[in-house]
Amino acid sequence: MNSSTHTVPKPKVAAEASGGDDHRGARRGAIFIGFVLVVYVVYLVVTGQVAQFWEAMGSVQPGWLFVACVSMLLYLVFGILAYAIAVWLDPASPVGIRDLISVEASGIFFGNLTPMQMGSTPAQIYRLTKAGQNVGEAGAIQFTRFIVYQFGLVAWCAILLIARMPFFTAQYGDITLISVFSFGGHVCILLAIFAIALMPRMVVRVAHWLISVLSRVGVARDRCEGWNAFIDEEIWSFSDKFKLAAGHLSSMGLTVVITMLQLAFFYLVPYFLMLSFGHHDVDFFSVMAASAFVQLLSSAVPLPGGTGGAEGGFALFLGHFYGSAATAGYLLWRLITFIAPTILAAPLLGLKSSHSASIHDRWDRAISRMGRRRTAGGASAAAAVASATETAAVERAEAAAS
Numbered sequence: 001m002n003s004s005t006h007t008v009p010k011p012k013v014a015a016e017a018s019g020g021d022d023h024r025g026a027r028r029g030a031i032f033i034g035f036v037l038v039v040y041v042v043y044l045v046v047t048g049q050v051a052q053f054w055e056a057m058g059s060v061q062p063g064w065l066f067v068a069c070v071s072m073l074l075y076l077v078f079g080i081l082a083y084a085i086a087v088w089l090d091p092a093s094p095v096g097i098r099d100l101i102s103v104e105a106s107g108i109f110f111g112n113l114t115p116m117q118m119g120s121t122p123a124q125i126y127r128l129t130k131a132g133q134n135v136g137e138a139g140a141i142q143f144t145r146f147i148v149y150q151f152g153l154v155a156w157c158a159i160l161l162i163a164r165m166p167f168f169t170a171q172y173g174d175i176t177l178i179s180v181f182s183f184g185g186h187v188c189i190l191l192a193i194f195a196i197a198l199m200p201r202m203v204v205r206v207a208h209w210l211i212s213v214l215s216r217v218g219v220a221r222d223r224c225e226g227w228n229a230f231i232d233e234e235i236w237s238f239s240d241k242f243k244l245a246a247g248h249l250s251s252m253g254l255t256v257v258i259t260m261l262q263l264a265f266f267y268l269v270p271y272f273l274m275l276s277f278g279h280h281d282v283d284f285f286s287v288m289a290a291s292a293f294v295q296l297l298s299s300a301v302p303l304p305g306g307t308g309g310a311e312g313g314f315a316l317f318l319g320h321f322y323g324s325a326a327t328a329g330y331l332l333w334r335l336i337t338f339i340a341p342t343i344l345a346a347p348l349l350g351l352k353s354s355h356s357a358s359i360h361d362r363w364d365r366a367i368s369r370m371g372r373r374r375t376a377g378g379a380s381a382a383a384a385v386a387s388a389t390e391t392a393a394v395e396r397a398e399a400a401a402s
Contacts (some may be wrong), residue, residue: 072269131169145255147194148252150190154190160289287321297313
């Protein structure tokens with residue numbers, strides 16, 4: 001099968017207002033977050049740490065706490081910027097900046113409220129289609145972004161594991177291997193996605209074979225035919241879009257850099273929180289490594305928001321950095337990186353751009369306007385210089401005549 005047979009543009013999907021599914025998801029998310037907050041409060045009361053918690057909170061330095069919040073905000077901003085680059089590569093894309101804010105918010109909201117963030121990708125694809133992108137292109141944009149994010153995650157974790165693994169192994173022993181196994185899982189996911197992007201023919205054949213096996217064991221024929229049609233269409237569409245994006249090496253490289261910066265700001269949130277508690281003697285690189293280990297551990301837990309894994313990972317890898325402020329540090333970290341983003345993302349789910357011009361076209365127009373202003377400014381300056389020169393010449397001639 002040739003990929004060229006799958007390059008015909010698909011019809012655009014009409015963008016509609018946010019529907020009932022979003023509102024029901026928002027209500028479920030609010031209930032879940034409320035339940036988590038109640039559990040945190042009960043934990044403090046039962047363990048007798050309320051006084052210790054308030055004592056630690058009383059010593060918090062607002063300036064560093066604000067920096068931690070800004071660091072998380074930059075994580076979100078860089079996520080939107082990475083999507084903007086992917087959309088910019090398609091001059092005909094109807095997706096605008098407000099749409100991309102909605103896409104990022106959907107990934108945060110539904111990712112935080114589903115096990116292992118499985119709801120993030122479908123929600124973001126759905127949001128892209130609501131912005132007017134056809135399903136195949138939306139899936140390709142999302143999965144290309146997912147590949148870059150996974151690559152950045154794997155790259156950061158590899159760097160931090162190599163740099164700080166001896167320290168954590170000496171501190172915690174073999175328990176640190178949990179992070180190594182989780183890292184291996186992310187590597188396998190990345191390799192599988194690269195296989196789909198770069199070897200679609202082989203992936204399609206393997207998928208057809210698996211579907212034929214399911215057909216032989218009793219799965220309905222109509223359902224298998226639908227799966228085959230879906231595989232034929234979407235695998236090639238995703239591969240074509242990824243190769244198109246990869247062909248823009250400068251843009252792809254910029255996206256990787258942005259993603260690495262995005263993850264760095266996320267990993268630095270616990271460090272800034274430590275500074276807010278007055279712990280200035282910690283090594284920020286070790287804290288980043290510990291934060292990466294916590295993320296690896298929580299991503300392997302099949303509960304919404306990595307609940308359980310996040311708590312255990314924080315206590316295991318970050319708790320000793322905070323000392324007596326560990327409980328307060330954990331609650332602030334969870335509030336900044338999980339609870340607040342989820343709550344704040346809910347009202348952004350239905351955000352929609354009010355124009356139909358693509359980001360690529362708007363960028364070109366902005367550059368063109370800047371060029372015209374420079375040209376006009378240069379012409380005005382040249383005219384002023386010429387006028388001044390002419391005036392000076394006249395004055396010299398009049399002086400000579402007199």
